[in-house]
Amino acid sequence: MSPRPHFLVLTFPFQGHIAPALRLARRLLAAAPDALVTFSTTEHAHRRMFPSTKSTDEDNNDDDGDGRLEFVPFSDGTNAGYVHGGGGDAQAFNAYMSSFHACGARSLGAILDALAARGRPVTRVAYTLLLPWAADVARARGVPSALYWIQPVAVFAIYHHYFRGGGCAAGVVDAHRGDPSFVVELPGLPPHAVRDLPSFITQSTDPADPLHSCFTTLRDLFDTLGRETPDKATVIVNSCQDLEVNALAAVEAAYDVLPVGPVLPSAGNEAGIFKQDEAAKYMDWLDYKPADSVVYISFGSLAAMGKEQLDELIRGLEDTGRPYLCVVRKDIKAVLASEVEIDEGVKKGMVVEWCDQVSVLSHAAVGCFVTHCGWNSVLESLTCGVPMVGLGRLSDQRMNAQLVARHWRVGVRAEVDGDGVLRAAELRRCVEEVMGDGEAAAEVRRMAREWKQVIGAAVGGGGSSDRNLMSFVNGTTSA
Structure with a gap:
C-alpha cells in the first residue's frame, strides 16, 4: 500500500519567504484532500509565528484541527536565529549563513527520519531559495524534491544563464559590473541593463560584500539543481504562464518548470513573523x-x-x-x-x-x-x-x-x-x-485591470496555474 501523500514545505526564515511558502502549503491541502502537509522554518521564526506555543519540539500546531497540517521547526544552530526587520544587519547575516547550512541540513534529516518513524513518511519536499542543502538531504533518503521559486521566472532564467551557462553570461556580467547602463543580452530574454539585473550577481560576488553569502548560496542552489538526474529538476514557481511566456521558454529545456501562482493567502490564514495592527x-x-x-x-x-x-x-x-x-x-x-x-x-x-x-x-x-x-x-x-x-x-x-x-x-x-x-x-x-487624469495614467490603470483578469483566469478552476498545481500534486510535470 502506497503511503499517504505528504508534502514537507521548507522555507528560509524571512517573512518574504514564509508568506508564499505557507500559502503554498494551504494550496496543497486544498488541491489534495487526502494529503498531509508539514510546514517547517527555523525555531526562532516559528516562535515568532506562534508566540503562544510553549514548545517547538513537538509538532503540536495543527491549526486546521484535522491533523493534516503540522508545523515542525528545524534548527539553524542558534538560540535566537537571525532577526531581520528587527536588529539584524548584513554582516551578521553572513556570519549566520556560515553555520546555517550544516545545522539546517542535519536538522532536516532528523525531521524526515522522525516523521517516517511516526508513520507519516514524507513523499515530496518543496523548499524555497537559500536552502540548497534541502534537495541533497531529501535525495540521500530517496525522497523527491522540488525547488519552490518565489521570484519571477525571468530572475530564475538570469541566474540559470549566469551559473549554468558555461561561463559566457557570467563573463559578460562580471566584465561590465561597473557600468550600470551596459546592456546584457541573454538567450531567450529581452536585453537588460546591468543596473536591472539581480543585485546578488552585480554587487555580492566579492567575498567582502556584506551579502556575499547570498551569492554563494544561489551558486550552490543551481549546482544542486544540476545534480537532479536522470530527470530534470522540478521547479514550481510563484508566477503564472501568461505573465512570463518568454522567460518560461528560456528555461524549459533545462528544468521542468510549473508556474502555480500567484499563490495568495486564504481568508484569515496569514500567519507571519510580524504582528499586524488591528x-x-x-x-x-x-x-x-x-x-x-x-x-x-x-x-x-x-x-x-x-x-x-x-x-x-x-x-x-x-x-x-x-x-x-x-x-x-x-x-x-x-x-x-x-x-x-x-x-x-x-x-x-x-x-x-x-x-x-x-x-x-x-x-x-x-x-x-x-x-x-x-x-x-x-x-x-x-x-x-x-x-x-x-x-x-x-x-x-x-x-x-x-x-x-x-x-x-x-x-x-x-x-x-x-x-x-x-x-x-x-x-x-x-x-x-x-x-x-492624463492618457498615460489611464493606460496604466487599463493594463492593471487587464492583468487582473488574466491572472484570475490562471488561478481559477481549470486555469494554467491550477492545472500545474494538480500536476505537481499528482506527481507529474506536464502542464
Missing part, C-alpha cells in the same frame, strides 16, 4: 474614502529607512493631496523614535506598523501601491489590479520594477537621488503618473 483601524478608515483615491505605501519586511527618507515620503504623500496609508515597521519606529515623531506632518493619511496587505490592496478605495517591488507585493498588486510605483533596491526588486513598468505596463519606476533617497517631488510625480 485590521479595523485601517479598514474602517479605508471604508470612508472614495474609490481609487488612496495611495498605499509599504517597503516590505527588510528595507531600512532613515529619518531623511521618512520625512521625504511623508512630505511627498502630503503633497499629492490624496489620502494615504503608510506602513512604517515597528523596528523602524524604534530606531527613529528618539529623532522624529513618526506621525508628525501626517495630515491626510494614516501610519500603521504592519497590515493585511492583500485586504488593503483588495479594497476599492486603494488606487496606487508605492512598493519596494518584492515579488510577493508585485503579485498581490497585479492580482488586485492596483497600479504601482516601483522602487527596487535589493535582490530581484530592480528586475521586478522593470517588469512592472516596461513589460506589463502596470506602473512607473521611481528614481532615487545620488544619496539613495526617494525625494518628495519624485514620489509626487510618480503617483500622478498612475493616478492622474
